[in-house]
Amino acid sequence: MPDPLAPRTITSLDLDEPRLAEVAAAFAEIRTEIEKLRTLDLGEIHPAIVFHPVEPAGE
Amino acid sequence: MSDLTDRTITELAEAIRTERLSPVTLLDAYRDRIAARDGTLKSFVHLNDGARAAAETAAEEIADGAYRGPLHGIPIAIKDNYATADMPTTAGSAVAIDDPMTDAHAVAKLRAAGAVFIGKTRMHEFAWGMETPPTVNPFDTDRVPGGSSGGSGAALAAGLCAAALGSDTGGSIRIPASLCGTVGLKPTFGRIGRSGIVPHSWSLDHAGPLATSVADAALLTAIMSGPDAADPAATHAPLAYDALRPALDAGAKGLKVGICRNHFFEGITPPVAAAVEAAIDGLAADGATITEFEIPELAYGLGAIFAIELASSTAYHDRRLARGDVASFSEDVRLLVEMGRFVTGADYLQAERYRTLIGHRWAEKLADCDVVIGPTMPLTAWRVGERTVEIGGAPESVLAVAWRLTYPWNLTGLPAISVPCGAAEGLPIGLQIAGKAFDEAAVLRAAAAVERRQGGPFRKA
Numbered sequence: 001m002p003d004p005l006a007p008r009t010i011t012s013l014d015l016d017e018p019r020l021a022e023v024a025a026a027f028a029e030i031r032t033e034i035e036k037l038r039t040l041d042l043g044e045i046h047p048a049i050v051f052h053p054v055e056p057a058g059e
Numbered sequence: 060m061s062d063l064t065d066r067t068i069t070e071l072a073e074a075i076r077t078e079r080l081s082p083v084t085l086l087d088a089y090r091d092r093i094a095a096r097d098g099t100l101k102s103f104v105h106l107n108d109g110a111r112a113a114a115e116t117a118a119e120e121i122a123d124g125a126y127r128g129p130l131h132g133i134p135i136a137i138k139d140n141y142a143t144a145d146m147p148t149t150a151g152s153a154v155a156i157d158d159p160m161t162d163a164h165a166v167a168k169l170r171a172a173g174a175v176f177i178g179k180t181r182m183h184e185f186a187w188g189m190e191t192p193p194t195v196n197p198f199d200t201d202r203v204p205g206g207s208s209g210g211s212g213a214a215l216a217a218g219l220c221a222a223a224l225g226s227d228t229g230g231s232i233r234i235p236a237s238l239c240g241t242v243g244l245k246p247t248f249g250r251i252g253r254s255g256i257v258p259h260s261w262s263l264d265h266a267g268p269l270a271t272s273v274a275d276a277a278l279l280t281a282i283m284s285g286p287d288a289a290d291p292a293a294t295h296a297p298l299a300y301d302a303l304r305p306a307l308d309a310g311a312k313g314l315k316v317g318i319c320r321n322h323f324f325e326g327i328t329p330p331v332a333a334a335v336e337a338a339i340d341g342l343a344a345d346g347a348t349i350t351e352f353e354i355p356e357l358a359y360g361l362g363a364i365f366a367i368e369l370a371s372s373t374a375y376h377d378r379r380l381a382r383g384d385v386a387s388f389s390e391d392v393r394l395l396v397e398m399g400r401f402v403t404g405a406d407y408l409q410a411e412r413y414r415t416l417i418g419h420r421w422a423e424k425l426a427d428c429d430v431v432i433g434p435t436m437p438l439t440a441w442r443v444g445e446r447t448v449e450i451g452g453a454p455e456s457v458l459a460v461a462w463r464l465t466y467p468w469n470l471t472g473l474p475a476i477s478v479p480c481g482a483a484e485g486l487p488i489g490l491q492i493a494g495k496a497f498d499e500a501a502v503l504r505a506a507a508a509v510e511r512r513q514g515g516p517f518r519k520a
Contacts, residue, residue: 011400011401012400013380013397013400014381014383015397022394023394023397023398023401024401026394026398027398027401029456029459030362030365030369030398030401031401033361033362033365034362034365034366034402034406035362036358036359036362037359037362037363037366037406037409037410037413038362038406038409040356040359040409040413040416042409042412042413042416045412045415045416046412046415047408047411047412047414047415048262048411048412048414048415048418049262049411
């Protein structure tokens with residue numbers, strides 16, 4: 001049973017520990033921007049991408 | 060510079076239509092120039108062995124009275140992520156991709172219009188970067204051409220083709236256009252079908268042209284536009300070039316120009332600021348009305364585009380990640396594809412909710428103006444190998460700087476063009492003009508007005 005909290009489990013990246021650490025470090029600058037986005041109160045706004053059911057051909 | 064390779068498509072088309080110029084002669088002029096210059100520039104990854112036969116066929120058809128229109132016999136270069144029936148497609152990667160060896164939707168439209176495909180242009184691997192190594196900038200070969208459509212920008216700026224195709228996920232048409240001194244148009248999301256283009260980020264990817272004049276960009280966009288059964292985003296009716304032509308001649312008088320002073324005018328170099336302000340003053344002098352405003356929520360955009368682009372790209376490359384193929388990617392692209400696993404589903408959806416919000420903010424502002432104008436890039440072409448640049452004393456990564464002013468128009472899907480507006484130490488500066496959804500006419504009108512003031516069509520390197 002893999003450790004559910006291990007970074008490799010969470011990311012599903014089959015990388016050795018030094019490489020995983022390298023990728024995580026490179027992501028730090030981007031994480032800062034994403035964390036800023038998380039602070040934005042978007043209220044009841046829906047996502048821009050809208051689901052459309054697929055209809056049978058000809059209908 | 061040969062006279063032929065210095066002309067716009069509009070000029071060449073009239074000479075071809077009236078048989079004063081043979082498509083074969085024109086193709087040979089570009090191929091001679093490629094032979095002379097592309098050893099240094101490295102803008103092409105493949106030259107089309109069938110181009111001469113296509114040019115000969117075009118010449119015969121025209122002689123027989125079967126002229127197809129203004130692209131008939133015109134040599135066009137294709138970015139290497141568009142599938143082509145007669146040339147291999149690699150998306151800039153050494154890793155094998157599924158290459159259908161059939162024309163992408165946009166390529167098929169151009170082929171039906173009689174275009175001659177001269178070759179495939181180099182791109183940053185899988186469209187995930189802003190530099191396009193080893194291609195260099197024709198204005199200074201120690202500097203980058205931009206990316207990811209850098210081969211298209213360099214080839215066009217050096218006069219190696221009459222126009223070129225690009226794709227734009229965060230700025231990849233407009234960035235090389237700005238750095239190489241060409242026109243680059245990212246039309247409205249859905250205007251040009253993308254089937255047959257190797258995906259990068261489905262909801263951000265746009266197809267479009269790089270050209271040496273605003274009229275040429277309008278012509279190519281019109282011909283490639285229209286529904287694409289294999290692209291669910293492309294449902295609109297085609298644009299007609301004849302319907303756009305009045306806008307190209309309308310001038311700036313009465314044009315309502317919006318200037319968003321936050322975000323787009325922060326952290327830009329003094330030469331870029333001076334050139335852009337001069338262009339805005341020129342439009343005002345020609346009769347445009349200028350309105351300034353701010354949109355504070357733009358401060359959250361970088362996290363949104365990173366979340367969407369990283370997650371989408373990683374999802375697209377999922378099988379390659381699982382197989383370990385990404386180890387063969389270039390290091391910068393491999394890192395980005397692996398990083399996408401760190402974006403959570405909640406972050407992705409927060410980013411998509413932000414897109415709704417920012418789309419409404421722009422709609423509010425565009426209710427009172429026809430176009431929004433600012434710089435395309437904060438700076439001119441940087442040196443090959445530079446990883447960080449300093450603007451105003453603050454070091455910033457090249458990746459962050461390069462797309463800072465272009466990605467907002469990918470998040471919103473609104474049309475945006477880069478048009479040359481000056482130079483600094485011999486390096487081109489681009490002006491970015493955006494507009495309402497599916498109102499490419501207003502964007503082209505403003506761009507043509509700038510082009511006229513600049514004395515365009517634009518000089519080649």
